[in-house]
Amino acid sequence: MSEWLENHLPKIVLAPSFIGVLVFVYGFIAWTAWVSLTRSKLLPRYEIKGFVQYEKLFDSPRWDTAMNNLFIFGTLFIVIAMVLGLLLAIMLDQKIRTEGVIRTIYLYPMALSMIVTGTAWKWILNPGLGIEATVRGWGYENFSFDWVVNPDYAIYTIVLAAVWQSSGFVMALFLAGLRSVDGEIIKAAQVDGIPTWRIYSAIIIPSMAPIFLSAFIVLAHLAIKIFDLVIALTGGGPGYATDLPATYMYAMAFSRGDIGQAASSAMIMMLVVFTIVVPYLYSELRSKNDG
Amino acid sequence: MMADLSLNQSASEANFGKIALRWLLYALLGLFALYYLLPLFVMVTTSLKSLEEIRTGSLVTLPREVTFDAWKTAWSGACTGIQCEGLRPYFWNSVLLAVPAVFLSTLIGALNGYVVAQWKFKGANLIFSLMLFGCFIPFQVVLLPMARMLGLMGIAGTIPGLIFVHVIYGIGFTTLFFRNYYVTIPSELVKAAKVDGANFFRIFWSIFLPLSLPIIVVTVIWQFTQIWNDFLFGVSFSQAGTQPITVALNNIVNSTTGVKEYNVDMAAAIIAALPTLFVYVVAGKYFIRGLTAGSVKG
Missing domain, CATH: 1.10.3720.10 (MetI-like)
Incomplete structure (x- = not known):
């Protein structure tokens, strides 16, 4: 008996987590998928009615806004954070004497809650007393910067705050990548008199392709899940101007009492995440098992 | 020193370019450091100002009179809806x-x-x-x-x-x-x-x-x-x-009740x-x- 126990101990130790993941991840996804096919409102109902919720979702102007916003926000956020992160990493890679301090400064926003970030930027961007009022106070009376309360521009303030929060992290990723490039090759190139920018563009950056992919995956994942920053910075407003899929889902689930819509919007979010993450995870796991 | 003096013209020009580039690099790095630090700076200074000073002053100035009232309110008196026990x-x-x-x-x-x-x-x-x-x-x-x-x-x-x-x-x-x-x-x-x-x-x-x-x-x-x-x-x-x-x-x-206390928000x-x-x-x-x-x- 005790030998049997000893032999099966690894399985027994892993079992609770395995069951937990099966139930609370996969079982729950199945539950949500099921409910998204019903006419559930305030309470879940379990008779399948086909894709009515999805039809309603795609007919909803508010969901349309949310998906458009996700596209605008996601694209700008990923591109700007990557470009800025790479730029900062390359600048920091030039044997900067105060590198440690600068790196600490660039990265600290990542330690903050998005609610804190949103609160801070909401204050800075508010037209009455923030940047707009300050610049006007300097004598530029016509200066206008009311993006955070302007339905056409509010989504860009979320990009601004999200980039502020995450670009230091991208910098750290890229910096680690730059440092991992074989020093011998770089030295050889320097001896041959190849200019620094050519060394970066032709040798170092191409060899960092996997890190670009990682950074992209992490940022895309952040973009799709972004919720707290929107809540703290704009509350999804003005109106629904900065609604994103995550805030739409939350509103349907907890304030509108429309479980069917909440479930179907959550399923769409998962679909978006998986189309990006699954190919990546698949190649990761395969290359790890090979190695 | 002696080595510097013996440098020829073109080498010292290249050197000058290098130094200028270095300065530019440090300036850029410094600017970005400001970009990351500014929100924190604004949060801290705002939390130390009185509401009166916030309304009349500017976002980026240091507080004329440092007060910790906002911190006290944020910790033990600010309202989250109907309750007013602060963050504690x-x-x-x-x-x-x-x-x-x-x-x-x-x-x-x-x-x-x-x-x-x-x-x-x-x-x-x-x-x-x-x-x-x-x-x-x-x-x-x-x-x-x-x-x-x-x-x-x-x-x-x-x-x-x-x-x-x-x-x-x-x-x-x-x-x-x-x-x-x-x-x-x-x-x-x-x-x-x-x-x-x-x-x-x-x-x-x-x-x-x-x-x-x-x-x-x-x-x-x-x-x-x-x-x-x-x-x-x-x-x-x-x-x-x-x-x-x-x-x-x-x-x-x-919280929509009462006056908007930005200094309390920032302290919180x-x-x-x-x-x-x-x-x-x-x-x-x-x-x-x-x-x-x-x-x-x-």
């Missing part, structure tokens, strides 16, 4: 939530990682892959059933309920951290210990755990930051009185950020390792 009770909620959740998820992750890395059995890799996959789901997809499940378990709206949720959805990452750490330890070690008669837990306790300090630090920091900063689970699964600090902060800032935001900022300043190296561990191949 919610700060302790977050502590009561984070400490057990971090401990449990780290312990479970260590044991899981130990099994997946060193005691492989048929299907262990599949289980690991399934767990890893769970790290990437948008949590929206589990919010509704989890709300019902917590109700069925009788822990809806309680701190133990939130601990449960954070442990469940944290073990994917903690297992990943420990697994990636333990695969670098040669499997001969386990074999030799087995020959010497040590069993599963003995080997874990006496050999692996003492080697694990760095990864424990990374995991604890990662989990603590995640749980302390979480908002989605907190706002979905808590009720008045059990809310974590991020939810309370958001309620204070968006800093209070909510202090624990994770402290961890970052003290153990930044491990913080960064945690951030990059999941995303950099290795």
Whole structure:
């Protein structure tokens, strides 16, 4: 008996987590998928009615806004954070004497809650007393910067705050990548008199392709899940101007009492995440098992 | 000095260009440092001003008269809706939530990682892959059933309920951290210990755990930051009185009753950020390792 126990101990130790993941991840996804096919409102109902919720979702102007916003926000956020992160990493890679301090400064926003970030930027961007009022106070009376309360521009303030929060992290990723490039090759190139920018563009950056992919995956994942920053910075407003899929889902689930819509919007979010993450995870796991 | 004098003209020009470039580089780096620091600076100075000074002054000036009233109000008097007890009770909620959740998820992750890395059995890799996959789901997809499940378990709206949720959805990452750490330890070690008669837990306790300090630090920091900063689970699964600090902060800032006290908002935001900022300043190296561990191949 005790030998049997000893032999099966690894399985027994892993079992609770395995069951937990099966139930609370996969079982729950199945539950949500099921409910998204019903006419559930305030309470879940379990008779399948086909894709009515999805039809309603795609007919909803508010969901349309949310998906458009996700596209605008996601694209700008990923591109700007990557470009800025790479730029900062390359600048920091030039044997900067105060590198440690600068790196600490660039990265600290990542330690903050998005609610804190949103609160801070909401204050800075508010037209009455923030940047707009300050610049006007300097004598530029016509200066206008009311993006955070302007339905056409509010989504860009979320990009601004999200980039502020995450670009230091991208910098750290890229910096680690730059440092991992074989020093011998770089030295050889320097001896041959190849200019620094050519060394970066032709040798170092191409060899960092996997890190670009990682950074992209992490940022895309952040973009799709972004919720707290929107809540703290704009509350999804003005109106629904900065609604994103995550805030739409939350509103349907907890304030509108429309479980069917909440479930179907959550399923769409998962679909978006998986189309990006699954190919990546698949190649990761395969290359790890090979190695 | 002598060497400098003997340089010819073109070399000194090239040198000048190099120095100018260097200055430009430092200037740019400094500008970006300002960009990252400015919001923190504005938060701190705003929190130390009186409302009167905020209304008449400018965003970027230092306070004429430093006052800690806003901090006092934020800590023990600010209103989150109808209650006006400040952040203090919610700060302790977050502590009561984070400490057990971090401990449990780290312990479970260590044991899981130990099994997946060193005691492989048929299907262990599949289980690991399934767990890893769970790290990437948008949590929206589990919010509704989890709300019902917590109700069925009788822990809806309680701190133990939130601990449960954070442990469940944290073990994917903690297992990943420990697994990636333990695969670098040669499997001969386990074999030799087995020959010497040590069993599963003995080997874990006496050999692996003492080697694990760095990864424990990374995991604890990662989990603590995640749980302390979480908002989605907190706002979905808590009720008045059990809310974590991020939810309370958001309620204070968006509370519509009375005059808008920006200085209190900023003080409250800093209070909510202090624990994770402290961890970052003290153990930044491990913080960064945690951030990059999941995303950099290795």
